[in-house]
Amino acid sequence: MRLHRNLCFAVIDGLLDIFNEGEYADKVVQKLLKRDKRWGSRDRAFVAETTYDIVRWKRLYAEIANVKQPFNRDDAWRLFAVWATLKGIRLPDWKYFENTPTRKIKGKFDELSKIRIYRESIPDWIDEVGVNELGEEKWSQEIAKQNQQADVILRVNTLKTNKKDLKLKLESEDIYTEYLDQYPSALKLTKRANVFKTEAFKNGWFEVQDASSQLVADFLQVKPGMKVVDTCAGAGGKTLHIASLMENKGQIVAMDIYESKLKKLKVRARRNGVHNVDLKVIDSTKPIKKLHNKADRVLIDAPCSGLGVLRRNPDAKWKLEPEFLDRIRTVQQDVLNQYSKMVKPGGKLVYATCSVLPSENQNQVNAFLKTDFGKEFNFIKDKKVLAHESGYDGFYMALLERKQ
Template sequence: MTAPLMDDVRSLAYRLLLQMDKRPAHPDRLLRVALGRNPALDPRDRALLTELVYGVLRWRRRLDWHARVLSEGKKIDADVLVLLRLGLYQILFLTKIPAHAAVHETVEVAKTAHGKRVVGFVNAVLRRTLRLGDAWPWPDPRHDPVAYLAVMTSHPEWFAEYALKRWGLEEAYAVLSANNEPAGTTCRVNVLKVHRDEVIRWFRERNVAVEPSPVLPEAVRMGALRMDVGACDPFVQGWIQVQDEASQMVSLVVDPKPGERLLDLCAGFGGKTTHCAALMGNDGEVVAVDREAWKLEALRENADRQGIRCITVTAADVLELDPAKTGLFDRVLVDAPCTGFGVLRRNPDIKWRRAARSPYRASLTQKAFLRQAARFVRRGGILVYATCTIFELENHGVAEGFSRDFPDWVLESAADVLPESCRAMTDGPYLSTWPHRHGMDGFFAARWRRL
């Protein structure tokens, strides 16, 4: 079977982007399904498909601005706008694709999905892009800094306004720009099975650029990958877990010990769950809770792959759990649902699925989860609250509110349990990582001890 033509790849990208525009969906899952249904795609086409989908999602706000300028403010139907984003992204951001080829291929996609009027409109807009070159009427940062930030860094206006008020123009630009840098691949080495040096040797023997993490002794950083990490032998054998360094630091803040009981609320797929179990030497009891049973099934498979036997799972609503039935725990981690604005490098679609009130709404849930989690901690035990977002309302606001309302809990410094190499990644007593400062995801964690 021959590989599909390039316009087929673009048609597929268009369908996926349309699907996400009409109904929120995780791009990585949609891409996995699409690639699984198109096994004949060669590696270059697979890479192009991924680049087109994530690139358009990442730069959507700026692409829409270009489309409005080019159409002179005329109303553009939603499905046509999605197609223009796809064409404009190739012309303006993908330098390896000739601009005229990008126009031609996008027009070909238009022919398969729209009538002559739309085809002509798409062709005219994209060809005008070529004529304009670099002569765009960019927003002026002096007269309209919010529009400047929103367009130049491709973020919603409400978030650009928030960033400007919090950090000022220069740092706000750095924060927002970092969200558009594709995140590298970081893996945690499963020390229950292998030493980090052996993992590094395996990848280097296959000409994969890999380096030991400069901040974590059990992590490795990888360069551009031409392989599916989830299909490689080290992953299949349970030697590694794909996990950003910031996420790994949360488990270090929990600091679990062998023989303890640990409760992981909102466990999800179990990245932190299995890390905590490994830190315990696979000795003790880890109870993982999530309301989504399918996630817990994936967690079980993840634990089995890593050779971890001390984890049990419970499908339940966190707020309905009863400590009288579960017993108390030495340590409790509540990795709370959040707006996710610390992981926009990996999940750019999140930008367009949140609104100005989202941090406030999330903080209400987080406060309820944290108070509930506290009920499960024995006296002298540890409670850790974590998010993957950067909003003060969800981070410091929730943590400070808990400390104020529960005086029988002592806030402890995250720096005291983190490796020396990580201690600069703290904000007062809290763990606080940033893409633009540390080159990793944006995470927050607070730790208390019950008196």
């Protein structure tokens, strides 16, 4: 591979924005890709994948390069040189790469690869939490999987098409997919591609949604005609899936504390041909109280650490702090207590997170079931999804039923 100067400059600029300015990697990459309209798909892929790669391995590369945050521009080039050397890319004769000790880099990599915090490039405190909650062996396997690039998974929108027709339609646009056993609505891309430019996407035939995330709506056991509340709907990936399972019949109330996210859901719903969704901003306790004892089904896709989806958001491990984890566990217990009141007697509730930590998952459900109101619910079943076992995102979901 030959390195192109303007593409490398883009990566360096992106890294400084992510590491020093605290910007989100996905937003930075989106911005970088708009930088030069002449870039082809290969150029864009290089910028995106290299940026994510160096973000993912920041701790390991910084240790090898002997640089510390905040990184100056020369430090960022040193990180880049470590990345290129370990990828077997020949460094061009540029001033940024003068005196790069390639043999020393490889030796240091071999040495550090024996220590998990460097090998998997994670903060000490996250490693300690992972070991405490999952055990040494399971955590080692899980965090290793979280450092692998995630597959691109599509969810077919059954309101508009079916898997077979979507597969054929994408093939006509040179995008190839395969079926996934045990995931009834999923197609996996055999090779990464920009699916958002396809006619199939513009026509609302699919959404991009990981296979594990697709399990949640099925877990809720919805039927056409029900009243369903999605309490932490965000931009609506699971809301839209629920709508397709309900065949657009009945009512879905999509709620979130962020109006901006619900606006995105409105756009997506229109494209998907979904018209049974009401949007409600949670700006006080009123919208929740109005729905007390009214819903057949309630989904609480709770805010969490996101430790099950680090493959997609590698910068999250550098932004997370121990205090956040303590705060989020309190929030999770609070939303369970508050939002569960919307379930009517005989109705069902799903509590879900994209975390792999028992303290955010089954422990929260067990604690809720011991509260005064929680005693009105029966535990039906739960599902713990680990990335190293499933091949997809780490997730948790628990199904509870309110007593008649």
